[in-house]
Amino acid sequence: MHQLKDHDIQPPEELFGLVAEQLKINVEGLTSDSHESDLREFERLKDNSVEPPEIVTEKIMAAVHQQTSTITPTVSLLKRSAFRIAATILLLAAVWGIYTLVSTKDNKSPGKDIVTHNDVPIQNENRPISKDSLHDIVIANRKTFRASHKKAYSRNTGSRTHQTGRASAEGYDFAIKDNDLLGSFTNFNYRQLPDFLNEEDSRSIQVKTDHSTSITVSEGMVSMMKKMYKTKRNGQFTWKAKRERKKLLRWKKADANFFDKNPAKNPMDPFDLAEFIF
Amino acid sequence: MQNFFLLTILFSFCRQGICQTPAIDTLPVTNISITYNINITSKNNHGIAETYNGAVKTLYAKNERVKLRFVSLMRSQSIYYNYHAADTNATAIIAKESGKQKYKFRLTPSAWQFYNAKYEDAVTTFENDSISVIGYSCKKAIVTLKDQTQLIVWFFPATRSETLIAAEPMFAGIPGLPMQYELHEGKKMIVYTAKEISFQEIPSAIFQAPMKGYVTKKFMPGKSVKDDIEETE
Numbered sequence: 001m002h003q004l005k006d007h008d009i010q011p012p013e014e015l016f017g018l019v020a021e022q023l024k025i026n027v028e029g030l031t032s033d034s035h036e037s038d039l040r041e042f043e044r045l046k047d048n049s050v051e052p053p054e055i056v057t058e059k060i061m062a063a064v065h066q067q068t069s070t071i072t073p074t075v076s077l078l079k080r081s082a083f084r085i086a087a088t089i090l091l092l093a094a095v096w097g098i099y100t101l102v103s104t105k106d107n108k109s110p111g112k113d114i115v116t117h118n119d120v121p122i123q124n125e126n127r128p129i130s131k132d133s134l135h136d137i138v139i140a141n142r143k144t145f146r147a148s149h150k151k152a153y154s155r156n157t158g159s160r161t162h163q164t165g166r167a168s169a170e171g172y173d174f175a176i177k178d179n180d181l182l183g184s185f186t187n188f189n190y191r192q193l194p195d196f197l198n199e200e201d202s203r204s205i206q207v208k209t210d211h212s213t214s215i216t217v218s219e220g221m222v223s224m225m226k227k228m229y230k231t232k233r234n235g236q237f238t239w240k241a242k243r244e245r246k247k248l249l250r251w252k253k254a255d256a257n258f259f260d261k262n263p264a265k266n267p268m269d270p271f272d273l274a275e276f277i278f
Numbered sequence: 279m280q281n282f283f284l285l286t287i288l289f290s291f292c293r294q295g296i297c298q299t300p301a302i303d304t305l306p307v308t309n310i311s312i313t314y315n316i317n318i319t320s321k322n323n324h325g326i327a328e329t330y331n332g333a334v335k336t337l338y339a340k341n342e343r344v345k346l347r348f349v350s351l352m353r354s355q356s357i358y359y360n361y362h363a364a365d366t367n368a369t370a371i372i373a374k375e376s377g378k379q380k381y382k383f384r385l386t387p388s389a390w391q392f393y394n395a396k397y398e399d400a401v402t403t404f405e406n407d408s409i410s411v412i413g414y415s416c417k418k419a420i421v422t423l424k425d426q427t428q429l430i431v432w433f434f435p436a437t438r439s440e441t442l443i444a445a446e447p448m449f450a451g452i453p454g455l456p457m458q459y460e461l462h463e464g465k466k467m468i469v470y471t472a473k474e475i476s477f478q479e480i481p482s483a484i485f486q487a488p489m490k491g492y493v494t495k496k497f498m499p500g501k502s503v504k505d506d507i508e509e510t511e
Contacts, residue, residue: 179376216332220323268348277327
């Protein structure tokens, strides 16, 4: 069957002439007068129009009106939706604004009342005492103590940069700020005190600093530090702890008064040191 | 019997510390470092003295430079001394290296002399006594100041450099290396005891005085900080 498609038979030649005559096709020329007159007749027909029946017109118009009436409800629906969306957004924005205000108030926590290293203002050089880190030993009240324990008792927060080193004592590693060992010892996290401050008996301990220097904290000093971290059941420092911290602050001031204000006094000189401590 | 006799002689020599004492009579000028422990005995162990008790003083000496470093609970402080300083305004630099407000003083030769004025008239006497400090057989000397306060010094006989003598005028009359020195006030005392001595190479950076973060103050002999004119670098 596939091969038959290419098969064709030529018609007889005399038949071709008969068909041409029937179709009035001029073999020698395509145009003829009769052909042109027929074209003119057809051209006149194009101006001829016939009115459609009225019922058809009505039906068409009705159909058009129906479409437009369906379109109108969709537009109003979109408008109402847009209003609803806008209202929802406004409401959410209002809620967020209120929440932000409320949370900002809460963040002004009482913990900020604890003067950290970063909060101590720059003061007159003639009063170096108030700048020493031990000034940060605040006799914490209930509010401030609890606030300070909500987050880790951070000693190195804030934008101001401080020289921070590391030291270790009896396997307990801690940060030293401003090379101030005493200040660092008095600002441990209450919940993460080193073992030597929790032991019943006081003993001297070795402290190794960054500079490969190892000093000794005496038994008496360890005993004092333990007292400084005593708290009551409610987490507040005991009055003894507060008293010890106040005493330490006085010592710091006395040291600054003697050595900082009198540059000729040398703390590594035995005579000057004896004059101060005895 | 002979072996026993030899052992006895050997033992007696060791008792005298000859076996233990390093064989030096002149201290090297290139690298010396000595670390002293500071022990304080006060009338009670709950006073301010405890903040200095257990402190450490370290001496570093290299050629014409000496650094004295003091580290305690209460404070850290250093003295950078240069025997032949090119800048005469910095014969010595005293730097307080702890606390929020660190500062330093630059001392001229005359200011350095004033700083150590109490030792100018000090008298050094010697006694026939000896102890051993970290294996060094030490002799006894007593430094007496003008106000009659005294410092007992146990020293290892050796020749010290001029730099070392100038850096610690307190030991100017001591013919050797101080290994232990004590100040007594009745039952109270401060004792500096050498715990480590080294002749290893000391990095030059040790002798560099701090620059950044330190307020430079003007040392005015006889005047307190209030009267000083503050300088900034």
